Amino acid sequence: MSASARMLQLLSLLQTHRYWPGGELARRLEVSERTLRRDVDRLRELGYPVHAVRGVAGGYQLQAGAAMPPLLLDDEEAVAIVVGLRAAAGGMVEGIDDTSVRALSKIVQVMPPRLRRRVDALRSYTVPAVFGSGGPTLDAGLLATLAQACRDDERLRFGYRTREGDEAERTVEPHTMVTVGRRWYLVAWDLTRHDWRSFRVDRMTDATATGVRFRPRELPGGDAAEYVKSGLRSAPQRHHVSVLVHADAESVRGRVGRWGEVTDTGDGSCRLTMEADDLGWPMFALMGIGAEFDVEEPAELVEEVDRVAGLFGRAVRRTS
Amino acid sequence: MSASARMLQLLSLLQTHRYWPGGELARRLEVSERTLRRDVDRLRELGYPVHAVRGVAGGYQLQAGAAMPPLLLDDEEAVAIVVGLRAAAGGMVEGIDDTSVRALSKIVQVMPPRLRRRVDALRSYTVPAVFGSGGPTLDAGLLATLAQACRDDERLRFGYRTREGDEAERTVEPHTMVTVGRRWYLVAWDLTRHDWRSFRVDRMTDATATGVRFRPRELPGGDAAEYVKSGLRSAPQRHHVSVLVHADAESVRGRVGRWGEVTDTGDGSCRLTMEADDLGWPMFALMGIGAEFDVEEPAELVEEVDRVAGLFGRAVRRTS
């Protein structure tokens, strides 16, 4: 085995078990212990902090360093990571959507097909994003495809359903992916319209990279996120939710986590405010809190609460 | 730069962009193009399928191969992966809990401290597992610590709250982690009791590996999962939920995903059954479905539905 291959294997071994006695490592790598020590030294020179313990039951150990070492994953771990990232990218986790998608595309690109199949088999086991209530049910695989095409400057072809419901095929030069609220958009140069467009990802179907690369154009204004937002003058339907909850702020905060702002109003009550483009979340939150509350706004939320109250009330009456 | 370091860097470059012209790569690695070709060859010999395209706008590309290549992640990607895995390990994703934890512990072990801090800063942004309603709110960092101790045969010390509410310090030799239902257990040899025990992870606090390694004992019976289950004769409180929903099976299935079994009852209705040890999930599901329904069992669910109906009804009355 060549020296470089041995380095990779050594890194891999150091990642699977915490402690390795030097002799054991040398035997596995089929080199003398002296050479092993030299390999370890080389790793250290490359910045991977390999810690050593002397004496009986001593050994080597890979510690946290200044930079991420190359991760050597086995099949199952890779699958777990992809499944987790899909959940995160799908909007279950706040704050890292786009990074998840980037990581996802990187991993998926080099993932053996048999592992991709295993991931797909697990696809529908994730928690539905808004538990049914009309969440766009994004396909994380689609997101990964788009992100990859953006990164690699590859043309994309996909079907697109316009607001009016028309279905048409588009070919574009993708530029950036943007997430606004809980929605994904692709900013791209439309090759048939000869203009910049932003596409809602949940309206796209069957996206495939054509394999044709292109020289990136400059987006007028430069800021893709701004471009998308400016195109959304047709009111993004965001609701400002404000609810007075009759429970102490601390416990409410514990239950809604970061999904809403909780401010103490002093008298053992608190005010819960959220931004949502879908009333499903506030509804879930109100149910999860389980305390008495008054809806301050919006009126639509009152209607929604009323609807569920009626629904549940009828169910109880029918059962008893 | 040494040859091995260059190989790693080459792998890294190939993972960040899809296509690389040979000249560009050679320049970045500061070697001649001939040497670059040799490096690429070496990678191929190691099993990484590097595809090359000739002619104008040709270049190199890392494809999916038979095995996962070492992943070279930048900081943000690493953080995204850990956050995703935490969500998955916390029970948001069905079917890969334990693998997620393994992957998590592997990554966290080698992750630079500054990245760990970033992950912690994002911790509470994940969706609360059951949106408040008493989900054990597992600490994924704790899970990772335990998994690592199991893997590396390191003794653990932690605080444990018994069913009776007593708090005591334990020192154990961890054996395996088991997940039953939505709960995590650690099977370990208790060094003070001198016997095997299974510990509920959500009752543990401040677990730390002591650094002392031990020779693994053999678990009587061998099957850790079986051991935990046998210890759970004290009825795990599981509810069999069965609800008749007045909506067509297809749409209901779309809304609950894999979180419940949906069987068509023929007359435009369907029966939704779930197993749950917490009634929060079925409640969320019923709200998410938004159709009329009759609760068949358990009686506790009817009470719960009644409670929320009352809660919501009062809120509406107070507002109008």
Next chain:
DNA sequence: CCCTTGCGGTCAGGTCCTGTCCGCAATCCG
């Protein structure tokens, strides 16, 4: 105090890595 295990210097031999030079092949474009 002894044993185990890691550390690192030195040396000789030889592997293998590198840059140069070359002709060839595949692909794209006009």
Next chain:
DNA sequence: CGGATTGCGGACAGGACCTGACCGCAAGGG
């Protein structure tokens, strides 16, 4: 069809570097 571009790989010479062997030393654990 021809030219330009880009990847492919053989041959070769010089030298960098890798390896194993041998050594004495240092650090833990019992």
